[in-house]
Amino acid sequence: MKRVGLWLLVTIPVVLLFGWVANNTYWVDTVIPMPPKGEALTNPFYATQRFAEALGSRSSWDRAFTAPPRDSVIVLSSWHWSLSRGRRDALERWVEAGGRLVVDSSVVDGQDDFEHWSGIGTDYHEAAFETDIKQEGRDELCGTFEEERDGSSPDPTGSRTRYWLCDFDTFAFLTTKRHTLWTLRDKAGVQAMRVAVGRGRVTVINGSPFRYRSLFDGDHGRLFVAATELRRHDDVHLLSEDDHPSLLALTWQYGGAVVLLMLTLVGLALWRSGVRFGPFAAPVGAARRSLAEQIRGTGQFALRHGGGAALHAASVRALEEAAARRVPGYAGLPPNARGAALATLTGFDRQALLTAIHHARARHPSELRNTIALLEAARRVTLVDQKR
DSSP states (O other), rough: HHHHHHHHHHHHHHHHHHHHHHHOOOOOOOOOOOOTTTTHHHHHTHHHHHHHHHOOOOEEEEOOOOOTTTOEOOOOOOOOOTHHHHHHHHHHHHHTOEEEEEOTTTBBBBTTTHHHHEEEEEEEOOHHHHHOOOOOOOOTEEEEEEEEETTTOOHHHHHHHEEEEEEETTTTTEEESSEEEEEEEEEEEEEEEEEEETTEEEEEEEEEEEEEEGSSSSHHHHHHHHHHTTOOEEEEEEOOOHHHHHHHHHHHHHHHHHHHHHHHHHHHHHHHSOOOOSSSSSSOOOEEEOOOHHHHHHHHHHHHHHHHHHHHHHHHOOOOOHHHHHTTTTGGSSHHHHHHHHHHHHSSSOOOOOOOHHOOOOOOHHHHHHHHHHHHHHHHHHHHHHOO
């Protein structure tokens, strides 16, 4: 009995809990926007381009200005107006010739060149910081804007064209001294304005409502059509400098030939100064000199650097050593007797032998050669006779 009561005590609360969850929950399908991919991730005007094309126009996202036909539309966003004077002058001439230009608040004009040319400037006031644009519980960044054409005030009967727009700069407003063709005004002041410049028109928007997913906020699609005065078959060019190429890409784009030439020169310089794999010429095979070449080389060296005295003394010494072997007591004989003994052994003239032995230093180098040759010949004859 106790076990049944315990089971009932546990089961009844669990059943009641499941019943309450089942009665207070329901299943619905919710659409969750996925993050952008592909071109939608890199192109800030992807949604705006698809929107313009759906209305029958042609669109393109450009990074550099090239003057399109006069009946086209150019939308500037994240653009440096005063960066290049030539580009700025070309854009101004295109508008003055009849083009339609739309500029948002992300355009940079550090020198007020755009304001001086178009006549549209930006101003601030104390009331703008205190303006409360929160309406009907909507996002505080959105508000109602009233349209005015040709500078006329809103219709007092209440039939006004209104826009619900978001992400506008409520702390500033647009001003001009020129005649306005079209304006959008909120409690803070004029937030969009169009004036005539030459035969063209310039529209300035105090916000960036056409980038990425901002087109889906409020009536930004209607604002795009009104700001660009879009018509079927119009060419819409959206210009921005967000996605600019890197320094290396620009260097290759505008100076590829110079880069290739410099790389070639650097490669040739490195190759020329590098370590080679072998000698400049094939090595000559090693070979021993002959004995005669060595003797002639040694004699020429001794004759050139010692005057031939050492060579003559060595020749005389070799001849006397050979004669001492043939003539007993040759070392103790007087010079004349030595000359007579050598003449008898060799058959050479005695006086020539004595002159060759004792007067070598007074001789000319050419005569010294003959003297040494005579001494060497006498030595060889003496040795030959000894062998026999």
